[in-house]
Amino acid sequence: MNFLNEIAGEYPNAISFASGRPAQQFFSLAHWLAQTDRFISHFAQSCANDFEVASSLIGQYGKTNGIVNELIAQQQLRDEAIACDSSQLIVTAGCQEAMALCAMELCKRPSDVLLVRSPTYIGITGIADLHGIELAPFRSEKDSELLPALAATVEQAERCGKSPRALYLIPEFDNPTGTVLPKAYREQVIAYCARKRIAILEDNPYGAFRFEGTAVPTMYTLDTSGCVIYLGTYSKTLCPAVRVGFILLPRRLFGDERATVDLRERLSRRKSFLTVNTSQIMQAMLGGVLLEERGSLARLIQPAREFYRRNRDLMLTALAAEFPQGQSIAAWNVPTGGFFLNVWLPFKFLRAEAEICARELGVLTMPVSFFAFDDGHDQCVRLAFSNVDPASIGEGIKRFATFVRMRAGKP
Amino acid sequence: MNFLNEIAGEYPNAISFASGRPAQQFFSLAHWLAQTDRFISHFAQSCANDFEVASSLIGQYGKTNGIVNELIAQQQLRDEAIACDSSQLIVTAGCQEAMALCAMELCKRPSDVLLVRSPTYIGITGIADLHGIELAPFRSEKDSELLPALAATVEQAERCGKSPRALYLIPEFDNPTGTVLPKAYREQVIAYCARKRIAILEDNPYGAFRFEGTAVPTMYTLDTSGCVIYLGTYSKTLCPAVRVGFILLPRRLFGDERATVDLRERLSRRKSFLTVNTSQIMQAMLGGVLLEERGSLARLIQPAREFYRRNRDLMLTALAAEFPQGQSIAAWNVPTGGFFLNVWLPFKFLRAEAEICARELGVLTMPVSFFAFDDGHDQCVRLAFSNVDPASIGEGIKRFATFVRMRAGKP
Numbered sequence: 001m002n003f004l005n006e007i008a009g010e011y012p013n014a015i016s017f018a019s020g021r022p023a024q025q026f027f028s029l030a031h032w033l034a035q036t037d038r039f040i041s042h043f044a045q046s047c048a049n050d051f052e053v054a055s056s057l058i059g060q061y062g063k064t065n066g067i068v069n070e071l072i073a074q075q076q077l078r079d080e081a082i083a084c085d086s087s088q089l090i091v092t093a094g095c096q097e098a099m100a101l102c103a104m105e106l107c108k109r110p111s112d113v114l115l116v117r118s119p120t121y122i123g124i125t126g127i128a129d130l131h132g133i134e135l136a137p138f139r140s141e142k143d144s145e146l147l148p149a150l151a152a153t154v155e156q157a158e159r160c161g162k163s164p165r166a167l168y169l170i171p172e173f174d175n176p177t178g179t180v181l182p183k184a185y186r187e188q189v190i191a192y193c194a195r196k197r198i199a200i201l202e203d204n205p206y207g208a209f210r211f212e213g214t215a216v217p218t219m220y221t222l223d224t225s226g227c228v229i230y231l232g233t234y235s236k237t238l239c240p241a242v243r244v245g246f247i248l249l250p251r252r253l254f255g256d257e258r259a260t261v262d263l264r265e266r267l268s269r270r271k272s273f274l275t276v277n278t279s280q281i282m283q284a285m286l287g288g289v290l291l292e293e294r295g296s297l298a299r300l301i302q303p304a305r306e307f308y309r310r311n312r313d314l315m316l317t318a319l320a321a322e323f324p325q326g327q328s329i330a331a332w333n334v335p336t337g338g339f340f341l342n343v344w345l346p347f348k349f350l351r352a353e354a355e356i357c358a359r360e361l362g363v364l365t366m367p368v369s370f371f372a373f374d375d376g377h378d379q380c381v382r383l384a385f386s387n388v389d390p391a392s393i394g395e396g397i398k399r400f401a402t403f404v405r406m407r408a409g410k411p
Numbered sequence: 412m413n414f415l416n417e418i419a420g421e422y423p424n425a426i427s428f429a430s431g432r433p434a435q436q437f438f439s440l441a442h443w444l445a446q447t448d449r450f451i452s453h454f455a456q457s458c459a460n461d462f463e464v465a466s467s468l469i470g471q472y473g474k475t476n477g478i479v480n481e482l483i484a485q486q487q488l489r490d491e492a493i494a495c496d497s498s499q500l501i502v503t504a505g506c507q508e509a510m511a512l513c514a515m516e517l518c519k520r521p522s523d524v525l526l527v528r529s530p531t532y533i534g535i536t537g538i539a540d541l542h543g544i545e546l547a548p549f550r551s552e553k554d555s556e557l558l559p560a561l562a563a564t565v566e567q568a569e570r571c572g573k574s575p576r577a578l579y580l581i582p583e584f585d586n587p588t589g590t591v592l593p594k595a596y597r598e599q600v601i602a603y604c605a606r607k608r609i610a611i612l613e614d615n616p617y618g619a620f621r622f623e624g625t626a627v628p629t630m631y632t633l634d635t636s637g638c639v640i641y642l643g644t645y646s647k648t649l650c651p652a653v654r655v656g657f658i659l660l661p662r663r664l665f666g667d668e669r670a671t672v673d674l675r676e677r678l679s680r681r682k683s684f685l686t687v688n689t690s691q692i693m694q695a696m697l698g699g700v701l702l703e704e705r706g707s708l709a710r711l712i713q714p715a716r717e718f719y720r721r722n723r724d725l726m727l728t729a730l731a732a733e734f735p736q737g738q739s740i741a742a743w744n745v746p747t748g749g750f751f752l753n754v755w756l757p758f759k760f761l762r763a764e765a766e767i768c769a770r771e772l773g774v775l776t777m778p779v780s781f782f783a784f785d786d787g788h789d790q791c792v793r794l795a796f797s798n799v800d801p802a803s804i805g806e807g808i809k810r811f812a813t814f815v816r817m818r819a820g821k822p
Contacts, residue, residue, distance in 0.1 A: 027470035029692065033444055059438035059650035093504050093654075093686045100685050104541075126684035130515075131542075239470035243504075243690040273537035274511050275504045275686065279654040281440070282690055 173338025
């Protein structure tokens with residue numbers, strides 16, 4: 001994240017495929033803030049319908065686990081087909097806090113290990129690094145290799161006296177790879193983790209942004225044994241500054257309802273000593289929008305999703321134009337949603353290469369090696385299409401391709 | 412905090428001297444939210460004065476260290492006589508995050524020790540407990556005993572191979588004791604800590620609420636050697652739901668400017684992996700209010716401060732009426748500001764006693780033993796006067812006194 005900030009600061013006029021931020025032109029801050037009152041009226045039902053009292057109480061400290069849990073549960077049902085009770089939810093200060101709480105609580109003993117794919121989102125790596133949590137990364141070129149690679153890593157850890165306790169995954173439009181884990185493999189992983197009593201942290205920031213095809217059920221809904229903890233955020237559907245995310249616990253953690261209650265209490269206690277509770281004003285803003293939208297964000301995010309789809313198409317078209325078939329100096333995946341795609345090159349694309357692209361060609365990219373634990377992705381670049389001017393995509397890809405051809409010796 | 416919530420939930424009609432919340436009748440949520448635009452206009456000066464662009468960017472992710480740092484620096488200068496640059500500030504998700512970040516960063520090695528007074532605020536105890544930070548508590552009946560007790564504890568820790576790294580203090584209107592540490596003792600502690608390279612975490616949530624007398628300079632301003640890290644919050648001056656606090660680093664940490672930059676970067680990195688950044692919408696609301704108030708919150712908080720002062724007086728009057736001089740079954744301090752006072756009793760007042768008061772007499776109190784590390788405060792009760800209806804204070808103290816007389820065998 002620091003590299004990204006530094007380089008973006010140093011080359012403010014470069015075309016950026018580096019930032020995976022949502023497109024801010026779709027934020028309606030004034031309108032959303034105006035919905036706060038809608039939630040306060042709703043909240044007032046528990047205060048003898050006294051709006052003034054309700055408004056004052058929104059300004060206070062409040063329940064550690066949140067006050068919009070029911071509306072979130074409703075939205076998850078409508079938009080993600082996730083059925084849950086509000087008591088299974090803990091509202092957090094963005095999804096990063098959700099990840100931090102779960103990682104710290106599940107992996108609190110020195111022998112506990114957190115499993116991650118390589119490459120994976122650096123948000124989880126950073127938490128592990130700062131809190132002394134041992135990571136066990138594993139790599140799988142193909143989806144069919146995921147389970148064998150996971151199992152081998154678990155067994156290896158166990159042989160060293162370690163306890164793999166959680167697996168962090170973004171199965172839908174992964175960051176950084178942009179890929180979707182197919183249903184059959186989700187089920188395999190769930191069955192394995194259930195057997196091994198490994199909690200799956202299913203992070204789903206991009207799932208709402210599918211461009212085509214049928215949605216794959218979330219691992220949370222596929223799970224029947226209570227091993228999936230679902231992590232959600234409103235940073236992409238509403239905006240990052242709302243800083244509201246959530247932890248959704250399984251109804252019966254590894255089949256045990258009491259274990260869910262116990263874990264909820266431990267996470268809640270942890271949260272109370274990190275951020276006390278999530279801003280009730282920001283919860284009220286989100287709640288107001290959810291009330292206005294009658295429980296679904298599908299309508300609200302439609303223009304942004306269409307924008308992301310169009311940007312992806314522009315990027316794919318530009319890549320195809322710059323790297324004609326047969327020339328084969330670059331290959332890329334075609335994501336069916338989300339914010340990212342990956343380009344594979346015939347040479348290493350590391351920090352130095354990203355810096356040359358920024359400095360010499362005015363185009364910002366993210367080496368996937370920044371997200372990886374080995375050199376298996378040294379030739380891979382992440383291009384984000386979520387927060388770039390559509391009119392610049394062609395030019396940006398052209399610049400990137402110029403660098404690639406030069407470096408590959410095929411001008 | 413759990414005890415407080417549980418008992419408040421169980422006896423919702425009891426008169427509560429337990430909660431140290433600010434008085435919510437002084438919150439002006441709608442008005443404050445309307446000031447968001449004022450800050451956006453201000454922020455737009457860095458976006459070619461394009462309000463729409465500025466508003467969109469407020470909705471985004473943003474600088475980890477915050478965007479209202481300059482306004483906070485201004486307010487600290489105006490209201491607390493604290494001179495600092497905005498670069499010394501890290502804006503946090505409430506002061507609890509500020510405490511957590513500092514404690515975790517300063518005491519990250521297993522041998523590091525965090526020094527606290529006994530009793531102390533449970534927010535710091537909880538952090539230490541959850542993150543495996545060793546606490547070294549020390550007790551001092553009188554202010555003159557503070558330094559000897561501190562020094563003895565430091566030496567004891569060092570003899571055990573430990574490194575005392577930080578000291579947490581609320582020198583102004585302490586929670587739970589309500590006391591003020593006089594200037595001379597502040598200076599003693601600073602001199603000692605500077606010599607021992609122990610960072611002082613000066614938490615000052617109540618300093619703005621002085622009822623009478625002259626303000627004692629903050630330890631931050633008394634410090635010339637760069638050992639005081641000041642922790643601030645807008646939870647009491649604005650409202651808790653703003654969830655904005657801050658860390659103010661010394662200009663030269665232990666005399667070294669580079670050390671300040673280094674610590675800021677490490678705290679910032681930690682924050683980026685806990686909450687990413689503090690809600691820019693809530694920062695904009697605070698920023699708007701600070702702009703409206705021209706950099707000082709003195710005018711805004713005046714009615715609340717007057718309310719707290721009046722409540723303290725009502726409580727003191729009621730205590731004097733219920734426990735006449737000479738009868739001497741209860742003694743209490745007279746706080747010159749803040750939210751709390753303490754009553755000393757001739758018998759132990761622990762959880763069981765608090766429960767009897769709640770159940771039998773309908774009055775909620777907090778045993779100071781909940782904040783203590785030894786039995787030295789078992790006979791002491793914290794009474795909060797910040798968030799109780801003035802009309803109930805007399806009746807509440809009467810009920811409390813009834814219990815005390817019964818238990819003391821002096822009906």
